[in-house]
Amino acid sequence: MxxxxxxxxxxAPTRTYADYSAPLWRRWLLTREMAVIALTxxxxxxxxxxxxxxxxxxxxxxxxxxxxxxxxxxxxxTLIIIxxxxxxxxxxxxxxxxxxxxxxxxxxxxxxxAAVLALLAGLACGALNGFLIAYVGLPSLAVxxxxxxLFRGIAVGLLGTTAITEFTDKWSDLATNTIGESxxxxxxxxxxxxxxxxxxxxxxxxxxxxxYEIGLNDEAxxxxxxxVARTKFILFVLSGVVSAFAGIYFTLRYGSxxxxxxxxxxxxxxxxxxxxxxxxxGGRGRLHGVLAGVVLIGVISSALRLxxxxxxxxxxxxGLLLVASVILPSVLAWTSSRLPxxxxxxxxxxxxxxxxxxxx
Amino acid sequence: MSHTDIERPDSSHDxxxxxxSASEALLVEPSRLSPTRRALTTVLRSRExxxxxxxxxxxxxxxxxxxxxxxxxxxxxxxxxxPSILLLLAVGQxxxxxxRNVDLSVGSVMALTAYLxxxxxxxxxxxxxxxxxxACLLLGAVLGLVNGVLVxxxxxxxxxxxLGTLYxxxxxxxxxxxxxxxxAGDLPREFLQLxxxxxxxxxxLTILALVVLAIVGYYLYTARGGRELYAIGSDPDAAVLYGxxxxxxxxxxxxxxxxxxxxxxxxxxxxxxxxxxxxGLGIELQAVAAAVIGGVAIFGGSGTVxxxxxxxxxxxxxxxxxxxxxxxxxxxxxxxxALILGAIVLDRVLAVRQARKLAESRDHS
Numbered sequence: 001m002x003x004x005x006x007x008x009x010x011x012a013p014t015r016t017y018a019d020y021s022a023p024l025w026r027r028w029l030l031t032r033e034m035a036v037i038a039l040t041x042x043x044x045x046x047x048x049x050x051x052x053x054x055x056x057x058x059x060x061x062x063x064x065x066x067x068x069x070x071x072x073x074x075x076x077x078t079l080i081i082i083x084x085x086x087x088x089x090x091x092x093x094x095x096x097x098x099x100x101x102x103x104x105x106x107x108x109x110x111x112x113x114a115a116v117l118a119l120l121a122g123l124a125c126g127a128l129n130g131f132l133i134a135y136v137g138l139p140s141l142a143v144x145x146x147x148x149x150l151f152r153g154i155a156v157g158l159l160g161t162t163a164i165t166e167f168t169d170k171w172s173d174l175a176t177n178t179i180g181e182s183x184x185x186x187x188x189x190x191x192x193x194x195x196x197x198x199x200x201x202x203x204x205x206x207x208x209x210x211x212y213e214i215g216l217n218d219e220a221x222x223x224x225x226x227x228v229a230r231t232k233f234i235l236f237v238l239s240g241v242v243s244a245f246a247g248i249y250f251t252l253r254y255g256s257x258x259x260x261x262x263x264x265x266x267x268x269x270x271x272x273x274x275x276x277x278x279x280x281x282g283g284r285g286r287l288h289g290v291l292a293g294v295v296l297i298g299v300i301s302s303a304l305r306l307x308x309x310x311x312x313x314x315x316x317x318x319g320l321l322l323v324a325s326v327i328l329p330s331v332l333a334w335t336s337s338r339l340p341x342x343x344x345x346x347x348x349x350x351x352x353x354x355x356x357x358x359x360x
Numbered sequence: 361m362s363h364t365d366i367e368r369p370d371s372s373h374d375x376x377x378x379x380x381s382a383s384e385a386l387l388v389e390p391s392r393l394s395p396t397r398r399a400l401t402t403v404l405r406s407r408e409x410x411x412x413x414x415x416x417x418x419x420x421x422x423x424x425x426x427x428x429x430x431x432x433x434x435x436x437x438x439x440x441x442x443p444s445i446l447l448l449l450a451v452g453q454x455x456x457x458x459x460r461n462v463d464l465s466v467g468s469v470m471a472l473t474a475y476l477x478x479x480x481x482x483x484x485x486x487x488x489x490x491x492x493x494x495a496c497l498l499l500g501a502v503l504g505l506v507n508g509v510l511v512x513x514x515x516x517x518x519x520x521x522x523l524g525t526l527y528x529x530x531x532x533x534x535x536x537x538x539x540x541x542x543x544a545g546d547l548p549r550e551f552l553q554l555x556x557x558x559x560x561x562x563x564x565l566t567i568l569a570l571v572v573l574a575i576v577g578y579y580l581y582t583a584r585g586g587r588e589l590y591a592i593g594s595d596p597d598a599a600v601l602y603g604x605x606x607x608x609x610x611x612x613x614x615x616x617x618x619x620x621x622x623x624x625x626x627x628x629x630x631x632x633x634x635x636x637x638x639x640g641l642g643i644e645l646q647a648v649a650a651a652v653i654g655g656v657a658i659f660g661g662s663g664t665v666x667x668x669x670x671x672x673x674x675x676x677x678x679x680x681x682x683x684x685x686x687x688x689x690x691x692x693x694x695x696x697x698a699l700i701l702g703a704i705v706l707d708r709v710l711a712v713r714q715a716r717k718l719a720e721s722r723d724h725s
Contacts, residue, residue, distance in 0.1 A: 086519075132701070141462075141519075142658040142704045145648055150697025157691040259690070264642070267523060280517050312534035319527030326516045326524075 032277035033289030067298035076239035084282025091265035092151035094247035102164030102257025126240020130233035156259035175252035215282025407655030422681035452617030454668035460660025461518035467640035468529035473625030478542030504618015544633030555630035593660025
């Protein structure tokens with residue numbers, strides 16, 4: 001309706017009335033999230049048929065183990081990006097919790113006690129981010145670039161270039177074992193619990209509605225009674241705790257606590273979240289799309305690795321997917337505004353007068 | 361313009377009526393100060409000066425602990441030479457951030473042109489150095505143009521686009537290089553000397569970086585195009601409504617950032633002599649950090665490239681100063697993180713104070 005007037009209009013994150021006039025099935029199927037899920041399934045099926053050993057018993061296990069930390073951190077990251085903020089410090093929190101786990105364990109503490117302290121450190125890191133962003137009102141991009149350096153610096157400062165590698169087998173096994181006879185790693189149990197918790201939080205609670213409202217317009221959200229500062233603070237704290245958990249898992253899986261563990265993971269998480277249809281402007285995105293985005297990247301890297309294509313090509317593909325997925329809506333809007341009206345979206349009674357002007 | 365010229369009282373009149381402090385006058389009604397005092401107060405209250413003083417303090421502290429930090433031929437050279445490459449990246453980054461964008465792909469662009477430099481010398485041993493530098497500038501500019509086109513026409517934040525191109529450019533570099541590695545032996549001696557030679561005690565690389573800094577700084581400060589970059593960053597929508605060539609300016613900013621990253625890649629090869637797959641890994645965050653510490657607001661519209669340059673000097677110098685101060689250099693990143701947080705908190709405090717003063721002066725009049 002209105003889009004015919006403005007060529008090359010950037011894809012607006014808001015929904016129009018027309019979105020809700022379509023039948024339910026169409027609203028569900030013709031979404032960004034469904035496109036990502038379909039692509040993921042397609043790549044998965046293609047790889048199963050064409051890539052040797054992709055259907056082997058170990059592939060799924062390694063695939064899930066590889067993407068587990070990214071899956072975990074993507075949950076709170078999705079909520080943070082929907083509010084229009086960003087957290088670049090997650091990988092540094094992973095590194096810091098990894099080092100703390102190692103240092104505490106090395107000083108004679110049991111793994112569970114050390115893990116609790118590492119989780120508390122993650123909580124403190126998230127609280128620092130949240131305090132500076134939500135209550136002092138600083139831009140999250142700048143704050144988390146600062147804490148990215150700060151937390152990583154503390155992690156590297158504590159251990160230097162040394163690594164702590166002595167972990168009891170019992171706990172390392174916990175990170176690499178699978179559930180019974182299946183190929184599913186044990187870490188998927190806490191992950192499933194967390195996912196359900198985050199889905200309920202985002203999609204089935206007033207807190208979650210508040211997150212979308214903040215992303216669309218935080219002043220308006222404030223006036224409708226959403227506690228904007230508290231919401232953002234809670235989200236950054238959650239992000240810190242979950243990142244610390246991912247760091248602990250990472251450490252036990254590889255049996256090594258190092259200051260530079262998980263360097264660069266923040267970009268992978270953000271790429272996966274944006275690929276899953278979350279708008280960087282805030283206010284738009286759903287968790288099933290994000291899960292598909294993470295799995296898509298995992299499947300592609302795993303399949304390419306089995307084909308002995310190097311990680312470099314994976315980087316190119318991930319980058320292209322990311323750019324294409326954000327540029328495509330603008331390109332589609334632009335082309336549909338250039339095409340004759342009948343080729344565009346289903347006709348509306350009010351759109352008839354515009355048809356002539358759109359054709360010119 | 362002419363209106364204020366007519367109303368501006370002469371300086372003697374001005375002085376008798378000055379009741380407010382210089383800092384308040386500078387904020388509320390700069391024309392009440394004489395040009396000299398205005399310039400002086402601006403400099404004294406600038407972010408660049410405070411960062412510069414921190415840099416001086418770090419250098420003085422490190423030098424008192426260890427004389428060789430500055431007063432040895434090696435110390436002096438490292439002090440000037442080490443920040444030069446980051447300085448180029450920080451200048452480009454500052455220009456992009458001023459337009460309320462960010463360029464995360466600079467590290468990957470740098471890696472690509474660093475490898476290109478080595479490749480060119482291997483394939484064409486007699487190629488003139490100027491041609492190599494030009495090729496790197498050009499490749500960087502083209503990669504920057506790709507970023508700029510996607511950002512300016514895609515309607516998507518630069519953060520997402522340049523995150524994507526960060527992966528793409530790095531992937532291209534690694535695919536192209538394979539397990540190949542450029543060593544100093546592959547490079548002609550004159551080119552390596554470019555990274556080590558000095559003129560009157562100042563390394564050539566530093567001179568080059570400072571010349572670039574001076575040109576970009578002068579352009580931003582005086583030229584119409586430069587001022588429009590600030591206008592775009594302060595309020596992109598208003599800039600469009602006002603009829604500024606927003607897309608063209610954004611393209612130019614990204615092309616500049618890409619070209620400088622390209623140049624930095626060539627100079628990296630000249631300075632270190634080796635190119636491995638990890639060139640420039642994570643340096644994009646250092647460039648952003650240098651700009652933020654130097655007072656370039658991440659939300660665009662304010663800051664100078666001088667500040668970003670001093671920020672780059674500070675980041676690199678701290679790294680070298682920590683061991684002389686008896687702190688393991690593993691802690692460098694923690695110090696840098698604390699500096700960034702300090703800088704943005706300071707920005708916030710100053711902005712709140714400024715807003716309060718403006719509101720007060722409005723209520724009084």
